[in-house]
Amino acid sequence: MAYISMGEAHRRITDYLNRFSDSIFSQDALSLKQLISISSNSSSLLSLADALNVFQDANRLVKQSDRFSQFGEIVVPLLRCLQNYRINRLAEAYNSFEKSANAFLQEFRNWESAWAMEALYAIAYEIRVLAEMADRELASLGKTPEKLKAAGSFLMKMFGALAGKGPKRIGALNVTCQLFKVYFKLGTVNLCRSVIRSIETAKIFDFEEFPVRDKVTYMYYTGRLEVYNENFLAADQKLEYALVYCNPRSEGNIRMILKYLIPVKLSLGIIPKSWLLEKHNLGEYHDIVLALKRGDLRLLRRALQEHEDQFLRSGVYLVLEKLELQVYQRLVKKIYIIQKQKDPSKAHQVKLDVIVKALRWLEMDMDVDEVECIMAILIYKNLMKGYFAHKSKVVVLSKQDPFPKLNGKPVNS
Amino acid sequence: MTHQGASNTDAMANFDPNTFRYVDINQGASSAYSSLNTGVPSTTAPWTMKWADNNSTLNGVAPSSSYYHGQQNESLARDNKDVTDAASQAVAVPSLGTSHGPQEHAGYSSYSSSTDTYGHDNTGYQGYYNGYHQQTSNTYSQQVGAYQTSGAPYQPLTSVDNSGSYAGSTSYSNTYYNTGDYQTTGGYPSDTNNNQSTSWSDGSYANYPSHQYSNYSSLDSNGAHNSSTVAAAPLSYEQQYKQWADYYSHTASDVSCAPGTENISATGASAQNTQTPGSYFQKPSDLDPVPYENSQDLQKSASPQRSNSQYPLHQISQSYHSPIQTVSSFDARRVNKVQIPTNPRIASSLTFGLPKTDKDSPTKDAVTKPAYVSVSLPKCDTKVLSHDAADSMLKPGMFPASLRAYVERALARCKNDLQKTACQTIMKEMITKASADGTLFTRNWDIEPLFPLPDMDVHKDISQKSSIVSALPKYKRSPSRRSKSRWEPLPEERLVEKLTPVNQASVKEVSWDFVKEREQTGSGGKNESKEEGWSNAKFLQSQQQNQSKNSQRPFKKPRVGDTYSVSENGDASSDSEKEQGLTAYYSGAVALANTPEERKRRESRSKRFEKGQGQRAEMKHFRPKSAGSGSLYTKRASAMVIAKSYEDGGSRPVEDIDWDSLTVRGTCQEIEKRYLRLTSAPDPATVRPEEVLEKALQMVLSSQKNYLYKCDQLKSIRQDLTVQRIRNELTVKVYETHARIALEAGDLPEYNQCQSQLKILYAEGIKGCHMEFSAYNLLCVILHSNKSRDLVSSMARLSAEAKKNPAVKHALEVRAAVTSGNYVLFFRLYKTAPNLNTCLMDLYVEKMRYEAVKCMSRSYRPTVPLSFIAEVLGFVSSLQTENNDEKHTDVLEECEEWLRAHGACLIVDNSGDMQLDTKASSSSLFMPEPEDAVAHGDANLAVNDFLTRTA
Structure with a gap:
C-alpha cells in the first residue's frame, strides 16, 4: 500500500462523500451505483479504502456536515464495509454492508420515483456477492457460513419493497433473480416458489415489461426448476425463451442455458448439431448425443459415468439417464432396418435373441428376461408400436411407423 | 353474575364511574348495557341478545344481567326468579360460577397490595391465605369438570364481565379477556383459569361478601350471591334462598347508613348471608364503624383518589372473613358432590388433555397477559415479595421463570439502592414493552442480554429503547423464584427455614421501593392512571394465581386419575410450605452473595450456562411452570447435587455449581424399563447408567418378544441415553438396532426418527454402520419421495468411497431399476438385497408389481x-x-x-x-x-x- 498523507486521505474521503451526496441530489443512479459497488474493485474505491485505513475517523467527517450526515446511516457503514473489504475482513465487510443496505432501502422506500433503481440493483448484487465471499471466509475459519442466508432474507425484504404497485415494480424481477441465485446456492430451491407466485400471478404488471436481462435470468432459473420437477415441456419453453433473448455476446450465459436446454431437448427427442456442442464447449454431451444417434447403450452409460459428478451437481443426471430408453429404441430400429434390407417381409418380427446378441456385442450382459422387460417397456411407453409374443420370444412390430418419433413430446411415463 | 365480577372490580378501581353507570342502567335497561360494553365491541351483541331472552338457553347468562335490573328496581323478587332460572339451567350455572373465580379473586388480590401500602398486618393475611388454599384444593378438580361441560357459555360470559368491569380501561379488557384466546386454546386450556377460579371462588365467597359489604356496592353482592347459588346448584338453592331472604332483612336494617345505596347494600348483605349465614352478623359488629363511614363517604364523593383509601377497609373486612370462608368452602364441597356424576368423564379427559394444555397455556398467556402486566408489574411484585413465604406457591407462574431469573440477575448487579431503583425502572419498562408486544412469554429471557447498569446520574433519563427493554424482565425473577428453575438445585429444606425471617425482611425492602415508586407516579400523574394501576393490579393478581395453579398441574399430571383430589390437599399444601422455606432461603443466599465481584461472576456463569444449553432453555419455557410449584422430581434430582456441593465447600454459592454436573447420572440397576415420556426432570433413581443400558440392549437383541415390546424397551434406552447425554458408540448401536428392528417391522416413523439421529451421530464422527444406513437412506428417498431433486442431491452427496460399498451400490441399482421401470431388474435386486434393504424395497413391491402387470398387459x-x-x-x-x-x-x-x-x-x-x-x-x-x-x-x-x- 502506497503511503498516503493524512491530507490526501482526507481529500479522498470528502471527495467520495461529495460525489455520494451529489449523486443522490441529482438523482444520478449510475454514479451512485459506482460508489456503492464495493466488489467492483474500481481504482477509485480501492484508493478510497486505503485512505480510510489511514484516516480512521471518517465518521467525524460525515457528521460534520449536514450535507453528509443526512445520509450518515448509509454512508458510515458503507465506508466501514469498504475499509474491511480492503483488508479482507469479509464477514465484517458484509455486516457493515447489510447495515448500509438496510438504511438505503429505507431511504429508497421514501423516494417516490424509481430513479435509484440501478443503485438498488447494485446493492442487491453486492450484498449477494459479499455474502458469498463472507461465507467462504467463515467456512475457512471453521465457522458456520450464514451470511448468504442473511442476504437472502434481506433480498426478500427488498423484494417486498418493490413488489407492490407503482413504478418500482420494474425492479422486482431483478431482485427475484438475485434471490434465485441465493436460493440455488443454498439449496433451498423450494423457497423460490413464493417469489415466483408473486411474479407470475400479479396481473398489474405484465411480465414482458420487465427488463430483458432480468427476464432471461428469470426464465433460466425457472427453467431449471422445471427440470428438477421433470416437467420437460415447460422447462423447454422457459429455457428456450432464455436462449432466444439472451445477449448473444454473453457466451457464458448461453452456455449455462444450453447446459440445461440440451438434456431437455434430448429427452424430447431433439438432438443438437455437433457444432453447437463444440461452439459452446459442451463436450460432456458429445458422447451422449452420439450414443443416442447410434443406439449405443455402452457409450451412453460410459458417458454418464464419466461425467456423473458434474451431471449430478447440475441436476441433469436423471434426465440423461432416462435417455436410455431412446437408445434401446434406436438399437431395435437399427436391427429392424437391417432386417428390412435382408428380408422386408419378415422385418417386423424381431427375435429377442437378436437383440440380446446385439447387446452382448455392446458388452451389455443382459439375459433374455431383462431384455424382454425392456422391450415391454418400450412398447408400453410408446417408443415402439407392436407387441411382444412371449411364447415365441418375438417382438412383432407394427407395419406402420413402428418407431414413432417423439417430436418434442416427452416420453410417456 | 358475570357482572358481579365486573362490578366488583369496578367498585375497587373506579368506584364512582360505576355508580354513575348504574344509574344509567336504571333508566334504560338493555341499551345502557350495551353502552357499558362498548369497551369490548364484539361482546356487545351477544350480550344484549341474552338480555333480551332471559328464558332462552342462555338463561345462565341472562339472569345475571337481569340482576342489575333487579337492583335498579330494587325488586328483589325478580332477582330471585332470575336466579332460579339460572339454577334450573344446570349446565350453564356451574360454568358461570367458575367463571367468576378469577374476577372475584382479582378483587381479592387487590387487597393484598393495598395491605402493604397501608401497613396492614401481613401475617393475618398470610395465614388466611394458606388456610384458604388448602380448603380450595378439594373443590379443584370437580369444579374444573363443571367448567368443562359448559365450555361454550363461558366465553361470552367472561367477555361480558370485562366489558362491565373494565369499561374504564379498555385496553385491558381487550387483551386479557379477549374471548378469542379462550376459543383458540380450546376447551381445556381455559381450564387453567378454571382450576384457578374454582379454588378462588371458594375464597371469594368468603372474601367477597365482606368487601362488598364494606363498600356497599350492591353490584358486588349480587355477584357474590350469584356465585353462591351457582355453587349450591338447584337443590340447595331453595334453602339458601330462604335464608337469604331472612338475612336480607337483617342486613338492610343494619347497613342502611348510606342514603343512596341502602337497598343495594342490602342485597349485598343478603348475598353474603346465603353463603355464610352464621358469620354474617359478626362482620358488621366487628368492623370498625369509622372505616365504614369512610367507605360511604367515598362513594358519595366519588373521587377517584379516595378509592385508594378504600383498600384498607377491604383489608379489614377481609381478615374478618376467614370464618366465612370456611363455610363457603363447605358449601362448595357440597356442590361438588352434586356434580360428581359428571366428573369421571371429565377427569379422564383431563388426564389426556393435560399435556396439550400445558403447552398451550404459555402461548395463551403470552397473548393475554401483556396489557395488564405492564402497568401493574410493580404491584404484583410488591405482593410477591412481601408475602414471600406465604405466596411462594402462587407466584412462580406469574412470569416465565426465565424472566424472573433475568430480573433477578439484573437486580443482583446493583450496588446500592439508587441503582436498584434505576434498574427496576428500566426493567419495568422492558416488561411493559415486552408484554405490550406479546413477547413476554415468547422471548427467551435466558439469553437476553442484561442492560447496561445505569449510571447514577444517567439513570433518570433511561429511555425505553428496545435494547433496554429486552433486557428488563428479570426484575420479576426475584431471588426466591430462581430456585424453582428446573435446572437449579434445591437444598434441603430444613437448612433453609431458619433463615427465613431475615430474608423476608430484606425482600420486603425491595418491594417497598416499588410501592413507593408506584405511589409517586400515581400521585404525580393523574389520578386515573393510578386507578388503572390498581385495577390492573387486581387482574395481575388473579392471573398470577391462575398461573401458579397452572404451574402445579404438570407435576400432578402423572397421577391425575385417582390421586387428584388427595394430592391437592396433601401435596399441594406441604409443597407450598417447603417452597416457602426454599424461596426464603434463596433470597437470603442472594443477599449474602451480593458483593460486586460475586455478581459479576454469577452473571458470566449464568450466561455460559444459557448458551451451552440452548435446548434446555427452550424446554425451560414450559418447564418452569411445572418446576415452579416444586416438582418433586426436580427437587430430588437437584437436591442431590446441591448436597454434594455443600460437602465440597459450605460457603459456595448456589451459582457456583457446574451445570454439567447436573446432568443426570442414573443409578437404576434394572435392565428392563418401560418407556414413559418424561414430563418432568428425570429422576436418577429411574435412569439406568451406561453399563446397565448396554445390558439392556443385549437383552432386547436376544429377546424373543414382539416388536412392540422391543420398541418400547429401545425407546426407554434411548431416553436414558439422552437424559444422561451419552453420545458414543453405544448410542449409535442403540439407534442402529432400533432402526433395524423398526425396518423389519415396517415401522417407518420410528425408523425415520432413528435415521435422523444417526445422521447427526455419524456426522459427529462416531463410528457405526454408516454405509448400511446411507444405503437405507437412499432407498428411502427413492421409494418414498417423488422429487427427483431430492434424489439427485442425495446421490450427489454420496462419496466415491460410499458408491463402492455393496449396500450403497445395491441401493443405487434399485434406484435405476425404479426410475426406468425395469421390474425384472428390481425383483432380481430384491432377491439379492444385502442387510435390510429388502425391508425398504418391500414397501415398493406392490407398486412395482402393479406397474409391471400394467406394462405387460399393454405390450x-x-x-x-x-x-x-x-x-x-x-x-x-x-x-x-x-x-x-x-x-x-x-x-x-x-x-x-x-x-x-x-x-x-x-x-x-x-x-x-x-x-x-x-x-x-x-x-x-x-x-x-x-x-x-x-x-x-x-x-x-x-x-x-x-x-x-x-x-
Whole structure:
C-alpha cells in the first residue's frame, strides 16, 4: 500500500462523500451505483479504502456536515464495509454492508420515483456477492457460513419493497433473480416458489415489461426448476425463451442455458448439431448425443459415468439417464432396418435373441428376461408400436411407423 | 353474575364511574348495557341478545344481567326468579360460577397490595391465605369438570364481565379477556383459569361478601350471591334462598347508613348471608364503624383518589372473613358432590388433555397477559415479595421463570439502592414493552442480554429503547423464584427455614421501593392512571394465581386419575410450605452473595450456562411452570447435587455449581424399563447408567418378544441415553438396532426418527454402520419421495468411497431399476438385497408389481403365462422351487390371487396352464384399496396395536 498523507486521505474521503451526496441530489443512479459497488474493485474505491485505513475517523467527517450526515446511516457503514473489504475482513465487510443496505432501502422506500433503481440493483448484487465471499471466509475459519442466508432474507425484504404497485415494480424481477441465485446456492430451491407466485400471478404488471436481462435470468432459473420437477415441456419453453433473448455476446450465459436446454431437448427427442456442442464447449454431451444417434447403450452409460459428478451437481443426471430408453429404441430400429434390407417381409418380427446378441456385442450382459422387460417397456411407453409374443420370444412390430418419433413430446411415463 | 365480577372490580378501581353507570342502567335497561360494553365491541351483541331472552338457553347468562335490573328496581323478587332460572339451567350455572373465580379473586388480590401500602398486618393475611388454599384444593378438580361441560357459555360470559368491569380501561379488557384466546386454546386450556377460579371462588365467597359489604356496592353482592347459588346448584338453592331472604332483612336494617345505596347494600348483605349465614352478623359488629363511614363517604364523593383509601377497609373486612370462608368452602364441597356424576368423564379427559394444555397455556398467556402486566408489574411484585413465604406457591407462574431469573440477575448487579431503583425502572419498562408486544412469554429471557447498569446520574433519563427493554424482565425473577428453575438445585429444606425471617425482611425492602415508586407516579400523574394501576393490579393478581395453579398441574399430571383430589390437599399444601422455606432461603443466599465481584461472576456463569444449553432453555419455557410449584422430581434430582456441593465447600454459592454436573447420572440397576415420556426432570433413581443400558440392549437383541415390546424397551434406552447425554458408540448401536428392528417391522416413523439421529451421530464422527444406513437412506428417498431433486442431491452427496460399498451400490441399482421401470431388474435386486434393504424395497413391491402387470398387459399379446409373471415379479423364490414343487404351486396360487385382486383376466390354455389375458386385462386392471388402510393414515396407530402396546 502506497503511503498516503493524512491530507490526501482526507481529500479522498470528502471527495467520495461529495460525489455520494451529489449523486443522490441529482438523482444520478449510475454514479451512485459506482460508489456503492464495493466488489467492483474500481481504482477509485480501492484508493478510497486505503485512505480510510489511514484516516480512521471518517465518521467525524460525515457528521460534520449536514450535507453528509443526512445520509450518515448509509454512508458510515458503507465506508466501514469498504475499509474491511480492503483488508479482507469479509464477514465484517458484509455486516457493515447489510447495515448500509438496510438504511438505503429505507431511504429508497421514501423516494417516490424509481430513479435509484440501478443503485438498488447494485446493492442487491453486492450484498449477494459479499455474502458469498463472507461465507467462504467463515467456512475457512471453521465457522458456520450464514451470511448468504442473511442476504437472502434481506433480498426478500427488498423484494417486498418493490413488489407492490407503482413504478418500482420494474425492479422486482431483478431482485427475484438475485434471490434465485441465493436460493440455488443454498439449496433451498423450494423457497423460490413464493417469489415466483408473486411474479407470475400479479396481473398489474405484465411480465414482458420487465427488463430483458432480468427476464432471461428469470426464465433460466425457472427453467431449471422445471427440470428438477421433470416437467420437460415447460422447462423447454422457459429455457428456450432464455436462449432466444439472451445477449448473444454473453457466451457464458448461453452456455449455462444450453447446459440445461440440451438434456431437455434430448429427452424430447431433439438432438443438437455437433457444432453447437463444440461452439459452446459442451463436450460432456458429445458422447451422449452420439450414443443416442447410434443406439449405443455402452457409450451412453460410459458417458454418464464419466461425467456423473458434474451431471449430478447440475441436476441433469436423471434426465440423461432416462435417455436410455431412446437408445434401446434406436438399437431395435437399427436391427429392424437391417432386417428390412435382408428380408422386408419378415422385418417386423424381431427375435429377442437378436437383440440380446446385439447387446452382448455392446458388452451389455443382459439375459433374455431383462431384455424382454425392456422391450415391454418400450412398447408400453410408446417408443415402439407392436407387441411382444412371449411364447415365441418375438417382438412383432407394427407395419406402420413402428418407431414413432417423439417430436418434442416427452416420453410417456 | 358475570357482572358481579365486573362490578366488583369496578367498585375497587373506579368506584364512582360505576355508580354513575348504574344509574344509567336504571333508566334504560338493555341499551345502557350495551353502552357499558362498548369497551369490548364484539361482546356487545351477544350480550344484549341474552338480555333480551332471559328464558332462552342462555338463561345462565341472562339472569345475571337481569340482576342489575333487579337492583335498579330494587325488586328483589325478580332477582330471585332470575336466579332460579339460572339454577334450573344446570349446565350453564356451574360454568358461570367458575367463571367468576378469577374476577372475584382479582378483587381479592387487590387487597393484598393495598395491605402493604397501608401497613396492614401481613401475617393475618398470610395465614388466611394458606388456610384458604388448602380448603380450595378439594373443590379443584370437580369444579374444573363443571367448567368443562359448559365450555361454550363461558366465553361470552367472561367477555361480558370485562366489558362491565373494565369499561374504564379498555385496553385491558381487550387483551386479557379477549374471548378469542379462550376459543383458540380450546376447551381445556381455559381450564387453567378454571382450576384457578374454582379454588378462588371458594375464597371469594368468603372474601367477597365482606368487601362488598364494606363498600356497599350492591353490584358486588349480587355477584357474590350469584356465585353462591351457582355453587349450591338447584337443590340447595331453595334453602339458601330462604335464608337469604331472612338475612336480607337483617342486613338492610343494619347497613342502611348510606342514603343512596341502602337497598343495594342490602342485597349485598343478603348475598353474603346465603353463603355464610352464621358469620354474617359478626362482620358488621366487628368492623370498625369509622372505616365504614369512610367507605360511604367515598362513594358519595366519588373521587377517584379516595378509592385508594378504600383498600384498607377491604383489608379489614377481609381478615374478618376467614370464618366465612370456611363455610363457603363447605358449601362448595357440597356442590361438588352434586356434580360428581359428571366428573369421571371429565377427569379422564383431563388426564389426556393435560399435556396439550400445558403447552398451550404459555402461548395463551403470552397473548393475554401483556396489557395488564405492564402497568401493574410493580404491584404484583410488591405482593410477591412481601408475602414471600406465604405466596411462594402462587407466584412462580406469574412470569416465565426465565424472566424472573433475568430480573433477578439484573437486580443482583446493583450496588446500592439508587441503582436498584434505576434498574427496576428500566426493567419495568422492558416488561411493559415486552408484554405490550406479546413477547413476554415468547422471548427467551435466558439469553437476553442484561442492560447496561445505569449510571447514577444517567439513570433518570433511561429511555425505553428496545435494547433496554429486552433486557428488563428479570426484575420479576426475584431471588426466591430462581430456585424453582428446573435446572437449579434445591437444598434441603430444613437448612433453609431458619433463615427465613431475615430474608423476608430484606425482600420486603425491595418491594417497598416499588410501592413507593408506584405511589409517586400515581400521585404525580393523574389520578386515573393510578386507578388503572390498581385495577390492573387486581387482574395481575388473579392471573398470577391462575398461573401458579397452572404451574402445579404438570407435576400432578402423572397421577391425575385417582390421586387428584388427595394430592391437592396433601401435596399441594406441604409443597407450598417447603417452597416457602426454599424461596426464603434463596433470597437470603442472594443477599449474602451480593458483593460486586460475586455478581459479576454469577452473571458470566449464568450466561455460559444459557448458551451451552440452548435446548434446555427452550424446554425451560414450559418447564418452569411445572418446576415452579416444586416438582418433586426436580427437587430430588437437584437436591442431590446441591448436597454434594455443600460437602465440597459450605460457603459456595448456589451459582457456583457446574451445570454439567447436573446432568443426570442414573443409578437404576434394572435392565428392563418401560418407556414413559418424561414430563418432568428425570429422576436418577429411574435412569439406568451406561453399563446397565448396554445390558439392556443385549437383552432386547436376544429377546424373543414382539416388536412392540422391543420398541418400547429401545425407546426407554434411548431416553436414558439422552437424559444422561451419552453420545458414543453405544448410542449409535442403540439407534442402529432400533432402526433395524423398526425396518423389519415396517415401522417407518420410528425408523425415520432413528435415521435422523444417526445422521447427526455419524456426522459427529462416531463410528457405526454408516454405509448400511446411507444405503437405507437412499432407498428411502427413492421409494418414498417423488422429487427427483431430492434424489439427485442425495446421490450427489454420496462419496466415491460410499458408491463402492455393496449396500450403497445395491441401493443405487434399485434406484435405476425404479426410475426406468425395469421390474425384472428390481425383483432380481430384491432377491439379492444385502442387510435390510429388502425391508425398504418391500414397501415398493406392490407398486412395482402393479406397474409391471400394467406394462405387460399393454405390450404382450396374446397371453403371458402365470408362471412367468410369478417368477419375474418376485413371487417365486428360486431356491424354494428347486427342492419343492409344492411350494412352487403355492407361489403360483399366491400370484394368481394377487393378479385377480388387481383385476387381471386369467384364462387357462390348452395345456392347462394359467395365462394372463393381456388384452382383456389392459382395461380391467386396478389398484385395490390397501386392506390395512386406516383412516388416519398410519396403520401403526390402529386401535388393536395401541391396545397391545398399552396392555
